[in-house]
Amino acid sequence: MKSMKVLAVDDNRTNLHILQVFLKKLGHEVVLAENGEEAVKRFEADHPDLILLDIMMPVMDGFEAARRIKAMNQERWTPIIFLSALNRDENLVEGLDAGADDYLTKPINFIVLEAKLRSMQRSLAMQQASIDSLRRVQTISDNVLDAIVTTDDHGAIVSTNLSAERIFGWSAHDMAGRQVAMLLPSDSPIGEGSIFGLRENDSCGALGQEREIEALRKDGSRFHATVSLSQVVLDGQRMHIAVIRDISERKAAEQKLQENAEQLQAYYEHTQSEQQLAMRLMEKQLHRTGLKDSCLHYSVIPAENFSGDIVAAARSPEGRFYALLADATGHGLTAAISVLPVLALFYRMTKLNRSVREIILELNQQLRESMPIGRFVAATLVCLDEVLHRGEIWVGGTPETFLVNEDGTVARTFVSNYLPLGILDNKELDAAPETFFWLNNSQLILCSDGLLEAENCAGQQFGVAGLIAAATASSPTDRFEKIQDALTTHLGDNLASDDVSLMIIDCP
Structure with missing residues (x-):
């Protein structure tokens, strides 16, 4: 068993010497004092485990010394x-009333004293074990991030941990003994008369359930918290343990997320509104009456809401038929905006019965002036003189155009010999079209690269082979639908990754 530090107090030096020898023989450390006043000072300085105290001494007797020592030593029992x-x-009673734990008359029976020392030593060992256990529990409690507040059945605070001090700003001393309502705003619906909302007659079903509350710091600031309650009974008294978690940061994050969501929703709605307006404007520009010409069949399937592919058709006052298939860089709204100048110029110049060369040069100049570097428009422009069975075509950057006979066989292929519009200056651009003639019931097939590059699940492209195969397996009256059906069958469940445009022009 662990040795003790013993404070021996006696005004007789011989008695002190005997006690010192006896105690050291038992393995204890000894501190000596010759009167009550000196004993109090030694107790403060050396913190002994046990005190052997004479009563009749000068300066201060043992009764007074015992009372002062007991008053000083509140947290730890020192027998x-x-x-x-x-x-x-009456001497025994007075000694016990003064705070003594035992009494031994002189002359000292050292056998009895040794037995009493062993008994006290066991009690002190049990006390130390309890203190160590309490310290471990307190250390765990103090290192928990949540506040732990223990109250009695009337809502008075009994104990708190360090996190409670940190979260609420009050010291443990300031909180001890006060009503737990001090940690809640005065207008809180769960303030007075309850322990965080749990009243004496409440059902135990409320225990263990985490609820959100508004709590109050020492500086008067409010914060969001969660609280969960449990109950224990100690020495017949019911105690309430509240675990309180500061969720201010979580609430702030939730609020920020809510604000961001509202901003995103507002931005989305604003963007949708702008896109709808842009779509109406684009539709007005795209859906001109010339596209309803009986000799024209076309479709434009955008990869997004807006298409960078456009088709246009018009007849001049002199009866010449013009058709345009253009494909701007990229797809979506940016690409769609890029081709708007092309549309306006196309319709204006076809009304003036301008040649293919003049139209191409005008389109190129406009795009050079309005498009940023890196943006351009691939285009196929066709002009038909139905009286002479004579046509002109210019292909720049788009896939080849096919002139097919009535049975779908290719009579002539017009490949892209020129760069897209908007890249070269007009002085460098070759705008001379190719001239061609056709037989009765011939057709021109124009398309964008999105149609030829459309991939199926196996990664195979529709390609020129797919286009020509569908054309030869059809007649002029159903050729457009057959090509569309063949593309749909080829794609299966896949979606085209680019805008898809197809135009078939009947050559009367």
Whole structure:
């Protein structure tokens, strides 16, 4: 068993010497004092485990010394054994009332004293074990991030951990004994008369359930928290343990997320509104009456809401038929905006019965002036003189155009010999078209690269082979639908990755 530090107090030096020898023989450390006043000072300085205290001494007697020592030592029990020649009952009672834990009369029976020391030593060992256990529990409690507040059945705070001090700003001393309502705003619906909302007559179903509350710091600031309650019964008294978590940061994050969501929703709605307006404007530009010409069949399937592919058709006052298939860089709204200048110029110049060369040069100049670097428009422009069975075509950057006979066989292929519009200056651009003639019931097939590059699940492109195969397996009246059906069958469940445009022009 662990040795003790013993404070021996006696005004007789011989008695002190005997006690010192006896205690050291038992393996204990000894501190000596010759009167009560000196004993109090030694107790403060050396913190002994046990005190052997004489009663009749000068300066300060043992009774007064015991009272002062007991008043000083509130947290830890230090046993006091009185040693005195006074053996009357009233002396024993007075000693015990002064705070003594045992009484031994002189002359000292050292066998009895040794037994009493062993008994006290066991009690002190049990006390130390309890203190160590309490410290471990307190250490765990203090290192928990949540506040732990223990109250009695009337809502008075009994104990708190360090996190409670940190979260609420009050010291443990300031909170001890006060009503738990001090940690809640005065207008809180769960303030007075309850322990975080749990009243004495409440059902135990509320225990263990985490609820959100508004809590109050020492500086008067409010914050969001969660609280969960549990109950224990100690020495017949019911105690409430509240675990309180500061969720201010979580609430702030939720609020920020909510604000961001509202901003995103507002941005989305604003963007949708703008896109709808842009679509109406684009539709007005795209859907001109010339596209309803009986000799024209076309479709434009955008990869997004807006298409960078456009088709246009018009007849001049002199009866010449013009058709345009253009494909701007990229797809979506940016690509769609890029081709708007092309549309306006196309319709204006076809009304003036301008040649293919003049139209191409005008389109190129406009795009050079309005498009940023890196943006351009691939285009196929066709002009038909139906009286002479004579046509002109210019292909720049788009896939080849096919002139097919009635049975779908290719009579002539017009490949892209020129760069897209908007890249070269007009002085460098070759705008001379190719001239061609056709037989009765011939057709021109124009398309964008999105149609030829459309991939199926196996990664195979529709390609020129797919286009020509569908054309030869059809007649002029159903050729457009057959090509569309063949593309749909080829794609299966896949979606085309680019805008898809197809135009078939009947050559009367």
